Amino acid sequence: MTTLAADYEKTDIGTIQIAPEVIEVIAGLATIEVSGVAGMSGGFAGGIAELLGRKNLSKGVKVEVGQREAAVDVSIIIEFGNRIPEVASEIQRNVKHAIESMTGLHVVEVNVHIHDVHFKSTVKQDEEDVTLQRVK
Numbered sequence: 001m002t003t004l005a006a007d008y009e010k011t012d013i014g015t016i017q018i019a020p021e022v023i024e025v026i027a028g029l030a031t032i033e034v035s036g037v038a039g040m041s042g043g044f045a046g047g048i049a050e051l052l053g054r055k056n057l058s059k060g061v062k063v064e065v066g067q068r069e070a071a072v073d074v075s076i077i078i079e080f081g082n083r084i085p086e087v088a089s090e091i092q093r094n095v096k097h098a099i100e101s102m103t104g105l106h107v108v109e110v111n112v113h114i115h116d117v118h119f120k121s122t123v124k125q126d127e128e129d130v131t132l133q134r135v136k
Contacts, residue, residue, distance in 0.1 A: 041115035079117075
């Protein structure tokens with residue numbers, strides 16, 4: 001899926017154009033607000049940007065934007081113990097509402113791709129504690 005530039009909207013005093021990157025950021029922020037989302041999965045390029053110290057707010061988001069409509073794909077990492085269909089459905093609702101209320105574009109679809117499951121760090125700490133006890 002590619003990101004397409006939206007056509008200009010003409011008004012009485014000029015034109016308005018919303019960059020696709022803006023819609024990606026809105027969708028990314030709306031996604032990470034949902035309980036059960038551990039993070040976004042952005043692939044290789046997103047990982048390099050974060051290693052270089054740049055926070056990529058559109059990581060894991062791809063959009064197609066037309067003059068009046070938008071289609072969104074989000075790739076996430078879900079927290080272990082959450083019901084995937086419920087979290088995905090909430091992401092769809094939240095992203096659709098955020099984009100439509102902020103931009104006026106009609107969101108025709110929000111596709112959610114789950115790429116990984118994140119286990120809470122307390123589980124990892126418990127495992128480390130057991131290892132330390134065996135070493136003593």
